[in-house]
């Protein structure tokens with residue numbers, strides 16, 4: 001029987017290559033780190049691949065005393081290091097002709113009037129047709145100010161029938177109440193259809209491939225449920241510490257920095273039901289449904305369902321590294337977590353009773369992000385599980401980074417006269433199969449926003465549903481749980497091992 005295809009207009013499949021309409025990207029916070037390391041190198045690479053429209057322009061907005069020429073020069077300096085394709089002088093020069101700088105503080109109305117004038121001028125001179133993508137790459141405390149100023153200056157709507165969209169960087173709020181308040185402020189000025197909340201994990205090829213893997217293949221979905229799956233482990237491990245960002249990290253911790261956004265995205269993409277089509281609302285409806293089906297962990301339950309820890313000094317990659325409390329910008333008595341593990345249950349027909357373990361940490365032995373689906377054992381074992389037979393459960397692993405790919409572990413007979421079983425893996429690797437370098441997440445996401453495709457961005461109800469699971473855990477942590485420590489360069493504290501072992505499972509050794 002053939003698969004049904006495009007009778008439903010929503011089933012249009014993955015996005016075909018298209019070029020956006022001519023437009024200007026306005027980057028608020030354009031003298032900052034993200035603009036130089038990620039945003040502009042990504043735009044340059046899109047230009048190199050001829051994916052940007054004619055007349056494409058960038059306007060930077062920040063308070064430093066820079067002008068167009070200095071801004072271009074400052075970006076150019078970073079390109080060698082941060083552009084994945086290097087930088088070619090002639091291409092850069094034509095790209096840089098469309099780069100401008102608007103000097104202003106975020107709270108100065110005159111700066112927005114000047115921005116409006118400049119954008120109109122660019123529309124006339126470069127044919128950008130009133131189409132604007134506003135990118136808030138600023139400290140989160142500035143979001144509301146900028147949004148209100150944009151509204152007051154009429155920059156929330158475009159002249160000449162063009163479009164205006166706004167990308168908002170993470171973090172989006174620090175708890176449920178602040179995320180709701182931020183959504184309310186945004187909605188006073190912008191319609192939800194104009195808003196693109198970014199989580200760069202969704203721009204990663206491997207993360208997008210979770211949906212393709214699940215919904216473009218017939219053989220996995222029938223076993224993707226409680227009948228066959230024992231549990232799921234989602235790991236996002238970093239080997240770096242706070243890297244001089246102690247001040248920021250003290251206010252965030254691993255939970256706000258990684259779990260609320262990246263790990264919850266991986267969880268929802270793994271657990272969601274098939275959407276009715278591959279369009280922004282259909283996909284996000286299913287993600288929200290998955291989040292709403294997760295049983296919230298009440299503040300009084302945090303000791304049972306979560307672990308939080310901090311790294312002590314240790315050795316990573318052969319180098320001695322300080323403990324979290326010795327990092328610059330960290331309070332000597334800080335209780336900020338650099339390791340979190342959580343056990344969630346999803347209360348729906350597909351997943352009832354299947355634990356989803358999430359863990360993320362800094363100063364682990366290596367950098368690795370993956371989703372591992374561990375299947376139940378065979379119902380009846382015909383082979384002795386003695387010393388000669390190493391019978392392990394089947395595990396399907398989606399490797400998000402590095403060594404992007406998918407692998408399936410199963411038991412196999414060792415060649416020879418005796419019956420011996422060993423686990424082996426069947427591997428798919430992006431590099432080996434496709435031989436092309438994957439685009440950077442920020443390339444895909446900025447292009448999608450220019451095309452008006454918000455599938456890979458977080459909707460307001462989705463971000464609130466995620467916070468509604470995280471906030472009660474933070475509340476519980478305020479009073480309840482002990483904070484364990486782990487040596488830098490190890491896979492976590494003893495408390496973290498005991499946490500999963502209580503359920504009869506073990507953390508994967510990565």
Ligand SMILES: NC(=O)c1ccc[n+]([C@@H]2O[C@H](COP(=O)([O-])OP(=O)(O)OC[C@H]3O[C@@H](n4cnc5c(N)ncnc54)[C@H](OP(=O)(O)O)[C@@H]3O)[C@@H](O)[C@H]2O)c1
Pocket residue numbers: 028029030031032033034035061062063064104105106107136137138139140142169170171
């Ligand atoms: N860096 C990353 O790797 C990364 C990764 C993911 C998410 N993010 C998010 O991206 C955002 C930007 O990060 P970043 O690392 O680029 O920050 P950053 O280096 O601290 O840059 C902040 C920018 O905001 C500008 N700014 C701050 N206050 C201002 C004011 N009152 N008026 C005008 N301009 C002002 C600064 O301009 P002046 O220099 O002119 O003061 C600078 O351009 C943050 O929300 C962060 O959470 C960053």
